[in-house]
Amino acid sequence: MTTSLTRSEEDHIKAIHGLQQAGTSAFTKDIADRLHTKASSVTDMLKKLAEKGLVKHAPYYGATLTTKGRRQALMLVRKHRLWETFLVQRLGFGWDEVHEVAEQLEHVGSEKLVERLDEYLGRPAFDPHGDPIPDAQGRFPERVTLPLVDCAVGERIRLVAVKDPSDSLLHLLNEKGIGIGLEAEVRARQDFDGSVELRTKQGPVHVVSGRVAEHLLMERR
Amino acid sequence: MTTSLTRSEEDHIKAIHGLQQAGTSAFTKDIADRLHTKASSVTDMLKKLAEKGLVKHAPYYGATLTTKGRRQALMLVRKHRLWETFLVQRLGFGWDEVHEVAEQLEHVGSEKLVERLDEYLGRPAFDPHGDPIPDAQGRFPERVTLPLVDCAVGERIRLVAVKDPSDSLLHLLNEKGIGIGLEAEVRARQDFDGSVELRTKQGPVHVVSGRVAEHLLMERR
DNA sequence: AATTATTTTTAGTCAAGCCTAATTTTCACC
């Protein structure tokens, strides 16, 4: 059962979910920035959400979602992405126009509405941005991924995970400005050393060695 | 251009619109009852809306919408009825389950969303309850009506207006419990005097004389 | 016309969510 939250509570839960990576916690300042509010307001809300059992708040060390909080967050993500799918697929919105409207629609509270919408859209696994849509139990669809080193020239792909991430590898990717969600096209591949040349949507071209390309798990799009 | 209002402001505008008949004004108590709040809260809001130029507030004598307020109200009615149509027609909701959800959806603010939804639904003129949907300019669709006296036996009809309503006629209708929106089926008609027998959905049977039946404008459903 | 009942308004309070300013804590760097 999912408790009924206020608009502001939901916004905070979602922000924490978005900022919190595996293991890491979300910091007050980052949450405030995301919601266009101030740190002090966030502290208030974290206390409130901690009392409700949705968030674990370690003062000065950030916040993480509890199991209960994560379930709420996943249902919000589910609603957001289903509405985005509806707006693009059925109402003909552009993929770049839907965020703000979905932001409002996701707060409409009706289990039945969400289930019916999901069904109506054909239970889509991914939204128009390519992001996965959790099911009613909060499970994400399986990703079909392959290492960048095995991608063919010309394929349009997206980075969805890094295999066995060592500190030095993450540092290298960070240096190059390569992160999860990067969308690109394979421009060239050298058989000699397995190195790959990518052109991103936004313009910059990246060249990564074969050793690196083995670790980058891509998804076709 | 329609100003952006808070949820509570919109709720009040809509309540006033719903209570206010042609000419009449909406009373504080009735607004409070409809919104499940208290009269004093409504007084506060009426002052605020009057300052914004959406409502004309005659203290102790009720409130009426200004032209600006009425435009806002019509857009809310438009959104509400379009969403109800969507829920029933596309998501398979029952006509009796949609009100609460539509109540939330109608507050989502995006002109574009409403226009696209309208288009997607095929610009419907009436919602699943048979209520007319205003267009983007706030105009209601024309009703196709015919006097009850001309309705054939077996027709399923609804009372949408009373032609040339005299006080005595309205009194008679009130006595019989016949009002706008009444849904019924024509069970019999006497050629001798034009009198008509109706059976309503809710059970009771009404018999009205030919003289009365001339004044009752019905719509097929 | 006076009294009573009802409705409306006014006055003062409260919680939710935000804010600013001041204080406390943490962390990075010398």
Next chain:
DNA sequence: GGTGAAAATTAGGCTTGACTAAAAATAATT
């Protein structure tokens, strides 16, 4: 280890939209 910058928290205040209780206005009844 001490110091300063950044971040987080606390303290106190404001606005919105609700409330209760009391006062005022209107309507109804005798």
